[in-house]
Amino acid sequence: MEAIFIYIAKSSGLVVLFYFAYYFLLRKETFFNSNRWFLLTGLVTSLILPFVVYTKIVWINPVPVSTVSYPQNFVQEAIQEESFEINWHYILLSIYCIGFLMLIIKFAADFYSLNSVLKGKKIQQLADFKFVDVSENIAPFSYFDYIVYNSSMYTEAELENIIEHEKVHSNQNHTIDVLISRVFCVLFWFNPVIWLYKKAILQNLEFIADSEAAKKISDKKAYQYTLLKITTHESCVAITNHFYQSLIKKRIVMLNKNQSKKRNSWKYYAILPALVAFVFLFQIKTVAQEKKEAQEISKNPTAVDVYKIKKNTTDQELKEFTENLKQNHNVDVVISNLKRNTKNELTAIKVDIQKGTGEDQTIEIEGNEPIKSCGIVITSENGSKKINVITDGGMDKPLVVGDNLILNEKSNPVKVCLALPITPPVPPTPPAFPTGPMPQAPAPDMSKMPKPPVPPNNPKDKVAMSKFGKEMAEFEKKMESFEPDMSAYEKQIEEIMSKREAIFEKEMEKYEVAMEKFNADMEKFTEQIEIKYGKDSKQYEINMKQFEKDMKVFEKNMKLHEKEMKKMEKESQKS
Known part of the structure; x- marks a missing residue:
């Protein structure tokens, strides 16, 4: 049973590792398709890598032997009395199973809800897609080749934008990503990062659909207005790709963001040293074998x-x-x-x-x-x-x-x-990201912010549409007056963060060198423990408990490091 908990801990740790790599390095890049495969690779790796174990054989000299004599002595001691102990393994397993069953029930309920929406509806087959026009007030969504929407809620132009968006989801099989992320949330429900991981996957799928749909739509601004219009719905189906999500602002920002430079693709390989360190720290098994049976x-x-x-x-x-x-x-x-x-x-x-x-x-x-x-x-x-x-x-x-x-x-x-003291190596302390005061963001006078014009109810009214076009041009011109202050502030923030990142990278290089030495010392320590004590002895258990205690200190330092990174990111976002 202990092996199961160790596997779950390792797998959860790898999920955390991939999420932080995405969050700090890739989240703001426009490599949306590459980000999709990076996130899915992280989930697959978290399942497979804990099973990969490298066995290292250490050849040792046997215990020296000498003359024989006849048996001679003994003082008998009482056998230790058994005491009642709580089996925490069974308690933790019970808690895990309860959460697992509850989420399985929720998963089944979502499928039932989806079936209720589709059941009895007229399906229109066009090319590779099945269009379902419903009367319920729900968000438009796609599920494999099904595209579901309520046509009475949108204009013809808006509906065209919505369908182009959902076609991207359907063509690229985004429903599979959604289901995989849900399965992992069921398996690792106790890990809060897995829920953030799922959110990152769904958000990136929306970026992909927006980016591809915008290429096929002539009026890019009209597409953005469609996103702004669809702000509230009575309900949505949990296991599908929704046209609307609570990420409209981020989606519009990404839609207008310049394409990331190809040289930034190095960030995808930054995860490899961390995976190598994981293997060397946790996936190497040392086996000691004697060279011969007897010696002088x-x-x-x-x-x-x-x-x-x-x-x-x-x-x-x-x-x-x-x-x-x-x-x-x-x-x-x-x-x-x-x-x-x-x-x-x-x-x-x-x-x-x-x-x-x-x-x-x-x-x-x-x-x-x-x-x-x-x-x-x-x-x-x-x-x-x-x-x-x-x-x-x-x-x-x-x-x-x-x-x-x-x-x-x-x-x-x-x-x-052999009850000789073996001192475990002390892990190095990770550096903290440099902090400091940030410049005050320009605060625009909200009373002077222009209000966007309201489009006419009848798009065929040429006079009203002409008037609406003039009002939109005037609105855009007024909005441009707010851009210089924000651009200057953004440049100032980027310069400050660039300097801090340079300092932090140098400290991280030193930390990585120290971690390499710590890994080498850990290998020697593990060999000494297994050779001198044996895996099943009580003395080995005592020493390993001390080692686990030291590793908890190391994990605590890593959590502090992650906390500093989150704090830095929060301050940056706040600014």
Whole structure:
């Protein structure tokens, strides 16, 4: 179950990564079709990339081995009592399922609403499109090859503009994008960014339709007036492409915006370093393998003392084990987590070893099968002593110490934990986007703002239309007087933001270098943890909890960074 939550977390993180890349780099560009495929690629990548895992094999030397002796000691400790714990995994899964089911029901209700609109209506087939003229007061929309509208609400010219817009949605299969975004909202409903992602997809589809429809319409201004006219509707169908959305201002701005320069297309590739960093941080699995089964500890040790534990070692022998180590070598040994089967054979044991010099080591074996041989080998040479823990059935392998040949039995894999402190690397702190006061925007006198003329009810009235044309020309001329102040203010804002972006880019370059070093240190740290502790040991779990704590600090720093970016964007928009 934990693997499921890890997958969901990784997938959600990739969705966030693609959204912020779109929001800060691509949102204001006019590469609408490229933006469409970028957003869809982000969703597909978030599903597939967490499954891509690179396995890295690290070859290590086996634990040094020495002489054999007979089993000797033990102090039995009580088995730890089980305590009641809340399984948060099941609670989180239950909450997720409740939200998932509610959105599935909402999804089904939207399909039912769409069917209600289309059911029993007269359908007019023209070329590749099916036109449906309804009587309900709903926003015009398209659904695959269906184009639905209420002709009584619009003039002939306005209806032509609307249909050209909806034809673009239908021709380019925008309904598929809408459905995909809805499915992802159902799957990742708990992630607030996925809802913003869906909004970005729908908004970009409107930009595409507006841009393509405007190319086919001779009167571009009339198309914009159509957008302004359609401001309120009683209802709209959720899983379709609506002609009207609450983004009319942005759509008109994008419709009149100059085409982005081709050199800005580099922004699409800015996501690649982040994806590479994601793979190196989270998608590399390190596997440790021993080069050979047995080794010599020392060619000519002065003295070798071996303390061996087998599956049938008695409590009395284990007691002598600890007493002899303390008396002969000043080594403190504590035995815990002791378990036996019905045959009184050892199936689990933990041996904590501490030497007076502060050299700590641990042998930990857990399982349902009887343990294989393990123990401690102490070599003494020139007054110095060395402690070696032997696991993996190593005490029963053919071992060579000096000229002595020891026992030979088959081995059984066990877990070994070396309780030596391993300090995880500290992630660098991301830079904050430079902030500061922004110039005050020119505030036009709203009382002096001209009001647009009202078009005549009868477009065929030539006198009224001629008068309306003159009024429109006069209105446009008055509106032009407000443009110089806003253009100067926009240029001033762009200069300030350009300088801040240059400073921020330099800091980001330093941060990326620091992140590369952090990634390399993380690889070494992961290798050390898995090699020395093993993935299933309690010591490994303790160390990984500390690592997770450090990573939460890193994530907190990243959230602060994102917050700064949002604050900067908000200030810019406010200005």
